[in-house]
Amino acid sequence: MTETRRRSLRHSLAEELRTRILAGEWRPGDRIPSEPELARREAVSRSSMRAAITMLEEDGVVSRRHGSGTYVTYRPALPHDLGRNFGVSSLIRSTGMAPGTVEETSGAVPAPPAVADALGVPEGAPVSSLRRVRTADGRRVVDVSDWCRIEHLAPEDLPELPEGSIYAALAERGLAVDHGVADLTPRNADGDLARRLDVPRGTLVLTIDQVDRAADGVAVLVSREHYVADAFTFCLVRRGPGEGER
Amino acid sequence: MTETRRRSLRHSLAEELRTRILAGEWRPGDRIPSEPELARREAVSRSSMRAAITMLEEDGVVSRRHGSGTYVTYRPALPHDLGRNFGVSSLIRSTGMAPGTVEETSGAVPAPPAVADALGVPEGAPVSSLRRVRTADGRRVVDVSDWCRIEHLAPEDLPELPEGSIYAALAERGLAVDHGVADLTPRNADGDLARRLDVPRGTLVLTIDQVDRAADGVAVLVSREHYVADAFTFCLVRRGPGEGER
DNA sequence: GCGGCGGAGTTGTCGGACAACTGGTACGCT
DNA sequence: AGCGTACCAGTTGTCCGACAACTCCGCCGC
Numbered sequence: 001m002t003e004t005r006r007r008s009l010r011h012s013l014a015e016e017l018r019t020r021i022l023a024g025e026w027r028p029g030d031r032i033p034s035e036p037e038l039a040r041r042e043a044v045s046r047s048s049m050r051a052a053i054t055m056l057e058e059d060g061v062v063s064r065r066h067g068s069g070t071y072v073t074y075r076p077a078l079p080h081d082l083g084r085n086f087g088v089s090s091l092i093r094s095t096g097m098a099p100g101t102v103e104e105t106s107g108a109v110p111a112p113p114a115v116a117d118a119l120g121v122p123e124g125a126p127v128s129s130l131r132r133v134r135t136a137d138g139r140r141v142v143d144v145s146d147w148c149r150i151e152h153l154a155p156e157d158l159p160e161l162p163e164g165s166i167y168a169a170l171a172e173r174g175l176a177v178d179h180g181v182a183d184l185t186p187r188n189a190d191g192d193l194a195r196r197l198d199v200p201r202g203t204l205v206l207t208i209d210q211v212d213r214a215a216d217g218v219a220v221l222v223s224r225e226h227y228v229a230d231a232f233t234f235c236l237v238r239r240g241p242g243e244g245e246r
Numbered sequence: 247m248t249e250t251r252r253r254s255l256r257h258s259l260a261e262e263l264r265t266r267i268l269a270g271e272w273r274p275g276d277r278i279p280s281e282p283e284l285a286r287r288e289a290v291s292r293s294s295m296r297a298a299i300t301m302l303e304e305d306g307v308v309s310r311r312h313g314s315g316t317y318v319t320y321r322p323a324l325p326h327d328l329g330r331n332f333g334v335s336s337l338i339r340s341t342g343m344a345p346g347t348v349e350e351t352s353g354a355v356p357a358p359p360a361v362a363d364a365l366g367v368p369e370g371a372p373v374s375s376l377r378r379v380r381t382a383d384g385r386r387v388v389d390v391s392d393w394c395r396i397e398h399l400a401p402e403d404l405p406e407l408p409e410g411s412i413y414a415a416l417a418e419r420g421l422a423v424d425h426g427v428a429d430l431t432p433r434n435a436d437g438d439l440a441r442r443l444d445v446p447r448g449t450l451v452l453t454i455d456q457v458d459r460a461a462d463g464v465a466v467l468v469s470r471e472h473y474v475a476d477a478f479t480f481c482l483v484r485r486g487p488g489e490g491e492r
Numbered sequence: 493g494c495g496g497c498g499g500a501g502t503t504g505t506c507g508g509a510c511a512a513c514t515g516g517t518a519c520g521c522t
Numbered sequence: 523a524g525c526g527t528a529c530c531a532g533t534t535g536t537c538c539g540a541c542a543a544c545t546c547c548g549c550c551g552c
Contacts, residue, residue: 008312008504010300029463034533045506047293050534054256054297058304060425063461066254066534067513073425074463082430083329085484179306179319184328184480186432186450204432210484215309217275217320234430236482238331238456254535280502291537296503312503313544 009044013052016042021061021072028074032062035070060239082236085180085212087165088134088142088225091232097136103196104132106158108150115147118211118222128155130166133196140198141231147222166221175220180212186229197228204229255290259298262288264307267318274320278308281316306485328482331426331458333411334380334388334471337478343382349442350378352404354396361393364457364468374401376412379442386444387477393468412467421466426458432475443474450475 017038026032033041039049053070056062064070080091092099109129116123131145146166152175153166161169167177185207194201205226212221227234263284272278279287285295299316302308310316326337338345355375362369377391392412398421399412407415413423431453440447451472458467473480 010504036533047507048505051297051300051505054300055304058301063424064534065514067532068515069533074459082482083484178309178485180484182482182484184430184452184482186452186475188434188450204434206430206432213320215311215319216317229432236328236428236430238329238426238428239424256535282502293538294536297536310503311545313501314546315502 009048010051010055013042013044013049014055017052017056018059018061021056026072028072030072031069032072060237080232080235082182082234085167085177087167088144089165092134092136092141095136095232100135100138102133102135102140104130104159106130106155108155109147111147114209115222118219119147119149120219121149126150128153128158130158130161136231139231140196141228143193143196143226145224148220152220170220175214175218177212177220178215180210180221183209185209187226189226193226197226199228206232206234255294256297256301259288259290259295260301263298263302264305267302267307272318274318276318277315278318304485306483326478326481328428328480331413331423333413334390335411338380338382338387341382346381346384348379348381348386350376350405352376352401354401355393357393360455361468364465365393365395366465367395372396374399374404376404376407382477385477386442387474389439389442389472391470394466398466416466421460421464423458423466424461426456426467429455431455433472435472439472443472445474452478452480 017032020026021032032038035046035050035053038053039046042049053062053064057064057070060073062070063073080094089099107129108126110124111119111121111127113123115127116125119127121127127147128150129145129147131143133140134142134144148166148170152173153169157169170177187205187207188202189197189199189205191201193205194203197203197205206229208223208225208227210221210223210225211219212223213219263278266272267278278284281292281296281299284299285292288295299308299310303310303316306319308316309319326340335345353375354372356370357365357367357373359369361373362371365373367373373393374396375391375393377389379386380388380390394412394416398419399415403415416423433451433453434448435443435445435451437447439451440449443449443451452475454469454471454473456467456469456471457465458469459465
């Protein structure tokens, strides 16, 4: 439990608190223990615990009331929170089904224009590519394509990825994904996609085009995912209202 | 500038910093001044400035590097950030087009099951309802339905809302929206929706079902929005990877 | 030329102190 | 008895100072 100190103390504290809240140790509306109390239990200073709670507050998990206490925000258990990055495997597993992979192809391919632009390589330059259809309890639910720079992840390493966690492979090479920007587009499956997903032509899919970047802003992974629409519920916490309409 | 202290010092500091970053005072990848330096300039303690930066960090606006500095995260100007709440008007205006409204109907209606459940009223109890089609430069782009409790917003007040900012009306009544949980579903427009949006039957739309809540968790607004898919680009910043796949 | 060392600068954590605010209780007045 | 006020314990908000951990870069010795 203590090896979680990958990043910093307050990050691990926040993560542990988040887990405990999600696990239901405190219910929405409940007041969690005071900052000094939580700090004492974890044997850390109040400053660090307070910083952790500040992160959860900005994340909308808890809300503070001056002079009163810190309360768990009401938010349902999100089946699929789009605001968080995730691996498709864990997503499928979170629904209680078993993830699988079919129709996997990988290798070096010439970079398509959009990919080349995002990764910062010349158009047509070779990039590592991985495409596969993920299944949930055997049913085909999402078609995933990934591209990354060859010097980041060699094409020959792609087939041996453990359970498809390309994120973990990149992290091992010092290219941990910090955040991604996603583009959402609904569409109707065309012939090829319909065949790959084993659904009738015209079936509704949600396409997510995403560029993942490391903390320093370097684009490390470009992906395009086609989700069978009725296989998932896509949820999203929206904070604000933002600065747009004040 | 100082009346911004509605919530707390670190919130106003974070907001000011966010504004300055968005305004381009520091570009993506730039290192912002050190915590002591920023604190000195604003005449606050390092603790408060640090707490503010922690919020921006959790929000993905900046990222810290121990021993090095704090850097502005690379994130493009999002045309339509789903992670932030927004009014449809400001969304349309942000694309450089003029928002308009047609087919507006409002009044008290019996609460549909899902709405009653979210608002915490008996099914069929009267709730205030507002439905309208919003236009961008005259083109119909989104069909919006809103429901809220009658004691929160009276049905007779609905038609006189200034430029559709139902959020502002609720805030005036002490029911400022703190966050919302949205559900995304792609669909093909059926007959009625196609007619309202003036598109062919079967046109792709993205449906967003959303429940907005005040800071104390009280649901204040339920809305259902049908967006014409090819009229908008839906963007989203995803942080993480979360705790799912370690 | 090159590699190791060290120092300046920055973020991370700690401990303590007091202010600001909330909620409840006890008290005193009516 | 009822009611309002004052007080008090508890909690979050802000401040200060100190040191640890880490990064970056230039200097120095080899």
